[in-house]
Amino acid sequence: xxxxxxxxxxxxxxxxxxxxxxxxxxxxxxxxxxxxxxxxxxxxxxxxxxxxxxxxxxxxxxxxxxxxxxxxxxxxxxxxxxxxxxxxxxxxxxxxxxxxxxxxxxxxxxxxxxxxxxxxxxxxxxxxxxxxxxxxxxxxxxxxxxxxxxxxxxxxxxxxxxxxxxxxxxxxxxxxxxxxxxxxxxxxxxxxxxxxxxxxxxxxxxxxxxxxxxxxxxxxxxxxxxxxxxxxxxxxxxxxxxxxxxxxxxxxxxxxxxxxxxxxxxxxxxxxxxxxxxxxxxxxxxxxxxxxxxxxxxxxxxxxxxxxxxxxxxxxxxxxxxxxxxxxxxxxxxxxxxxxxxxxxxxxxxxxxxxxxxxxxxxxxxxxxxxxxxxxxxxxxxxxxxxxxxxxxxxxxxxxxxxxxxxxxxxxxxxxxxxxxxxxxxxxxxxxxxxxxxxxxxxxxxxxxxxxxxxxxxxxxxxxxxxxxxxxxxxxxxxxxxxxxxxxxxxxxxxxxxxxxxxxxxxxxxxx
Amino acid sequence: xxxxxxxxxxxxxxxxxxxxxxxxxxxxxxxxxxxxxxxxxxxxxxxxxxxxxxxxxxxxxxxxxxxxxxxxxxxxxxxxxxxxxxxxxxxxxxxxxxxxxxxxxxxxxxxxxxxxxxxxxxxxxxxxxxxxxxxxxxxxxxxxxxxxxxxxxxxxxxxxxxxxxxxxxxxxxxxxxxxxxxxxxxxxxxxxxxxxxxxxxxxxxxxxxxxxxxxxxxxxxxxxxxxxxxxxxxxxxxxxxxxxxxxxxxxxxxxxxxxxxxxxxxxxxxxxxxxxxxxxxxxxxxxxxxxxxxxxxxxxxxxxxxxxxxxxxxxxxxxxxxxxxxxxxxxxxxxxxxxxxxxxxxxxxxxxxxxxxxxxxxxxxxxxxxxxxxxxxxxxxxxxxxxxxxxxxxxxxxxxxxxxxxxxxxxxxxxxxxxxxxxxxxxxxxxxxxxxxxxxxxxxxxxxxxxxxxxxxxxxxxxxxxxxxxxxxxxxxxxxx
Numbered sequence: 001x002x003x004x005x006x007x008x009x010x011x012x013x014x015x016x017x018x019x020x021x022x023x024x025x026x027x028x029x030x031x032x033x034x035x036x037x038x039x040x041x042x043x044x045x046x047x048x049x050x051x052x053x054x055x056x057x058x059x060x061x062x063x064x065x066x067x068x069x070x071x072x073x074x075x076x077x078x079x080x081x082x083x084x085x086x087x088x089x090x091x092x093x094x095x096x097x098x099x100x101x102x103x104x105x106x107x108x109x110x111x112x113x114x115x116x117x118x119x120x121x122x123x124x125x126x127x128x129x130x131x132x133x134x135x136x137x138x139x140x141x142x143x144x145x146x147x148x149x150x151x152x153x154x155x156x157x158x159x160x161x162x163x164x165x166x167x168x169x170x171x172x173x174x175x176x177x178x179x180x181x182x183x184x185x186x187x188x189x190x191x192x193x194x195x196x197x198x199x200x201x202x203x204x205x206x207x208x209x210x211x212x213x214x215x216x217x218x219x220x221x222x223x224x225x226x227x228x229x230x231x232x233x234x235x236x237x238x239x240x241x242x243x244x245x246x247x248x249x250x251x252x253x254x255x256x257x258x259x260x261x262x263x264x265x266x267x268x269x270x271x272x273x274x275x276x277x278x279x280x281x282x283x284x285x286x287x288x289x290x291x292x293x294x295x296x297x298x299x300x301x302x303x304x305x306x307x308x309x310x311x312x313x314x315x316x317x318x319x320x321x322x323x324x325x326x327x328x329x330x331x332x333x334x335x336x337x338x339x340x341x342x343x344x345x346x347x348x349x350x351x352x353x354x355x356x357x358x359x360x361x362x363x364x365x366x367x368x369x370x371x372x373x374x375x376x377x378x379x380x381x382x383x384x385x386x387x388x389x390x391x392x393x394x395x396x397x398x399x400x401x402x403x404x405x406x407x408x409x410x411x412x413x414x415x416x417x418x419x420x421x422x423x424x425x426x427x428x429x430x431x432x433x434x435x436x437x438x439x440x441x442x443x444x445x446x447x448x449x450x451x452x453x454x455x456x457x458x459x460x461x462x463x464x465x466x467x468x469x470x471x472x473x474x475x476x477x478x479x480x481x482x483x484x485x486x487x488x489x490x491x492x493x494x495x496x497x498x499x500x501x502x503x504x505x506x507x508x509x510x511x512x
Numbered sequence: 513x514x515x516x517x518x519x520x521x522x523x524x525x526x527x528x529x530x531x532x533x534x535x536x537x538x539x540x541x542x543x544x545x546x547x548x549x550x551x552x553x554x555x556x557x558x559x560x561x562x563x564x565x566x567x568x569x570x571x572x573x574x575x576x577x578x579x580x581x582x583x584x585x586x587x588x589x590x591x592x593x594x595x596x597x598x599x600x601x602x603x604x605x606x607x608x609x610x611x612x613x614x615x616x617x618x619x620x621x622x623x624x625x626x627x628x629x630x631x632x633x634x635x636x637x638x639x640x641x642x643x644x645x646x647x648x649x650x651x652x653x654x655x656x657x658x659x660x661x662x663x664x665x666x667x668x669x670x671x672x673x674x675x676x677x678x679x680x681x682x683x684x685x686x687x688x689x690x691x692x693x694x695x696x697x698x699x700x701x702x703x704x705x706x707x708x709x710x711x712x713x714x715x716x717x718x719x720x721x722x723x724x725x726x727x728x729x730x731x732x733x734x735x736x737x738x739x740x741x742x743x744x745x746x747x748x749x750x751x752x753x754x755x756x757x758x759x760x761x762x763x764x765x766x767x768x769x770x771x772x773x774x775x776x777x778x779x780x781x782x783x784x785x786x787x788x789x790x791x792x793x794x795x796x797x798x799x800x801x802x803x804x805x806x807x808x809x810x811x812x813x814x815x816x817x818x819x820x821x822x823x824x825x826x827x828x829x830x831x832x833x834x835x836x837x838x839x840x841x842x843x844x845x846x847x848x849x850x851x852x853x854x855x856x857x858x859x860x861x862x863x864x865x866x867x868x869x870x871x872x873x874x875x876x877x878x879x880x881x882x883x884x885x886x887x888x889x890x891x892x893x894x895x896x897x898x899x900x901x902x903x904x905x906x907x908x909x910x911x912x913x914x915x916x917x918x919x920x921x922x923x924x925x926x927x928x929x930x931x932x933x934x935x936x937x938x939x940x941x942x943x944x945x946x947x948x949x950x951x952x953x954x955x956x957x958x959x960x961x962x963x964x965x966x967x968x969x970x971x972x973x974x975x976x977x978x979x980x981x982x983x984x985x986x987x988x989x990x991x992x993x
Contacts, residue, residue, distance in 0.1 A: 179923035
């Protein structure tokens with residue numbers, strides 16, 4: 001019985017924390033302190049649920065596990081359907097791991113409206129977990145869109161100078177993409193007669209329709225990812241968001257795009273995916289090279305990391321749309337690794353920002369003298385981001401490139417340029433901030449990491465190295481699902497090629 | 513044979529009697545009785561609701577086919593009564609604060625309510641017109657209820673002149689229909705039109721006029737001009753009333769008219785409604801961006817919302833009508849909550865209605881600000897709020913009928929609309945603290961606000977009952993087909 005509702009319990013546990021926080025009354029200081037603790041305990045509990053799920057997860061199976069299903073909108077057959085497979089497992093873990101980290105990272109830096117802040121993060125956690133668990137398109141959309149509300153408030157209330165602009169841009173960009181996806185979901189419902197993701201996967205629609213639907217989904221996921229040229233909200237959102245907001249944005253929200261490609265685009269629209277794959281490749285290449293070049297000239301640390309995120313996500317889309325085992329697994333791995341490393345990099349920037357309240361690279365320099373611990377930790381993450389073997393960053397990039405080489409040599413070669421550029425901007429950033437002469441007195445006087453910061457970053461380092469050295473922890477669990485996904489993908493393509501364009505037709509009736 | 517079964521009319525009769533009774537009480541007791549009469553009216557609406565629920569909801573046509581009671585009418589009447597309860601409960605404190613506490617107010621609201629209930633039950637073009645006029649005349653008076661205010665008088669006159677024009681058009685349309693079909697009875701019109709091979713030109717012409725008249729009542733573009741001015745000029749409690757109920761009644765009437773007598777010429781009215789819907793959505797969302805006054809903003813918002821609701825009518829299916837009803841239910845609840853907040857925008861005894869007056873409200877009046885934010889997110893259709901599900905089912909109905917262009921414009925304009933709803937959230941949450949509004953909300957407003965926010969938040973948990981009842985109500989309109 002316990003396992004029966006594991007996913008729901010994990011998804012809605014944070015809301016229980018929200019209810020508790022709502023009832024905290026009293027002095028401002030007292031409310032703030034208690035809200036922090038309640039939020040932390042709730043998210044740690046949720047993380048414990050996540051670990052439990054990880055241990056219970058049957059790594060040999062490609063099927064959805066911990067499945068729950070009940071009626072929701074009865075006349076429409078829309079159901080509350082949750083489940084986890086190898087593809088979503090690690091995104092859920094990433095969400096439940098990063099939330100307590102975010103709450104810890106905001107422990108001191110958020111001073112105003114702490115109660116609301118913690119509520120926003122817990123609500124956000126519910127939506128994030130729900131997005132990755134949902135096996136019904138309407139349920140998925142509900143969670144996927146719901147994320148916008150807390151994130152809008154987090155950027156808008158606790159953000160920097162241009163926070164209003166950034167929060168609007170974030171909200172409207174993503175909403176615009178998503179509403180088109182909503183129409184596509186409804187069209188699928190009208191055609192197939194179901195909103196269940198599993199049913200939709202087994203019933204591909206006609207080729208022409210696939211093209212339109214693919215584009216509608218692409219509009220949503222490409223914005224979320226973000227892919228060039230719809231990435232411009234990301235640097236703004238990152239720069240203005242508070243540290244923890246950037247962490248969750250880079251760590252989890254961007255992954256929803258990639259997850260969407262894997263859950264919807266490839267299995268539901270195989271022919272369209274094949275057709276549009278070259279376009280995705282080229283957009284990815286542009287993202288990788290162009291945004292790397294932009295990152296090279298940034299003077300703002302957060303902006304630099306934000307552009308590097310766009311570049312890293314380029315590898316993900318490239319990997320996924322190669323539709324090879326290595327490419328897809330590499331894409332997933334790259335997302336996980338980027339979720340950890342970029343989150344950590346934003347935390348590192350946050351550490352400096354908390355002390356000096358500026359993100360300008362020029363205002364720092366020579367930090368290795370007064371912050372040796374920080375220098376070490378930061379170096380590990382910079383190298384992880386560069387993709388040094390031994391860190392998780394290496395596995396992801398390597399596998400995606402391996403996938404790309406099987407498909408198109410030119411594309412893969414161009415993407416490899418991005419690896420070099422990535423090393424360039426990250427190492428330059430590191431050199432300018434950490435090494436050199438200490439010209440700024442206030443920067444030279446900053447204290448080193450305190451125990452809280454050290455603890456947070458150390459826990460991420462352990463994961464980055466662990467995944468880098470033992471990638472099979474992830475790959476073993478991911479590969480059955482990916483194999484299933486790709487086998488079905490290729491068989492659907494063969495069927496489509498075999499019968500021309502006539503898999504249209506009567507699926508609707510069959511399902512009903 | 514004289515048909516004298518008045519049982520289905522019981523709620524209307526009851527309300528008429530109470531309205532007259534309260535009128536006598538008011539005349540005898542003077543204006544101090546406003547409060548008593550108001551709360552007594554609220555009780556009478558509630559009682560009327562219970563009466564309605566205890567009746568048999570089977571279809572019944574009485575008074576020589578003038579009046580029809582069915583599940584659709586029953587549900588719409590329940591909504592109207594709910595709206596009446598909310599709007600009168602919200603008004604009491606406001607009227608006293610504004611110094612316009614006169615007993616005619618609840619009586620006029622009741623009369624308007626009776627008119628609306630007759631509208632959704634009409635089975636004849638003449639009873640339709642009678643209900644509509646009873647409603648409209650009461651509302652004209654209400655709009656100018658604050659007779660010392662120039663703006664309120666202007667709103668009343670404007671509403672009256674334009675309203676009469678639209679009633680004239682409606683009546684002209686009715687006369688054309690009568691001339692070409694030979695009957696004003698819904699059933700007879702339906703049968704005649706269904707039997708015709710070609711629709712006479714006069715019928716189409718008459719239909720256009722009728723639709724123009726009704727489009728005015730639901731303030732669909734291009735007949736929306738009065739809405740912002742009347743919304744702004746009328747006393748805020750009356751604006752709340754305007755926003756909450758007449759739209760629902762007029763939409764109910766429109767649906768009944770289109771799906772019963774004119775069902776067989778759906779291809780004729782389909783294009784008209786299509787255009788009304790598209791134009792309302794676009795104008796509603798773009799024009800609202802520039803507004804500084806929150807009442808005007810809500811006016812454009814209601815125009816846009818009617819545009820979305822009309823999508824379901826265009827779809828022309830049972831699912832579409834059910835989606836419209838659900839949309840109206842959710843719209844009623846959300847609007848009630850929003851107007852509770854707008855009514856409470858008072859400081860030192862005077863009314864504030866600029867959007868910028870909401871500045872920093874999340875600090876000064878956090879409860880109201882959070883309620884408003886939740887309602888705004890719901891209005892812009894962000895899940896998991898109820899507003900999203902209303903839109904979802906509307907678009908589902910549209911997509912099922914392959915109305916892709918309408919759906920695409922619908923979602924795009926909802927993104928534009930999100931911009932101005934977010935602006936209110938922005939002003940409340942992202943801007944520096946402003947002066948606090950008077951914090952002590954009257955009990956009735958607390959209840960309304962709490963219920964509407966809870967409904968918006970919790971709708972997603974168990975939508976089954978409401979969705980099923982809208983389906984049931986819609987099914988009776990399609991039973992004969």
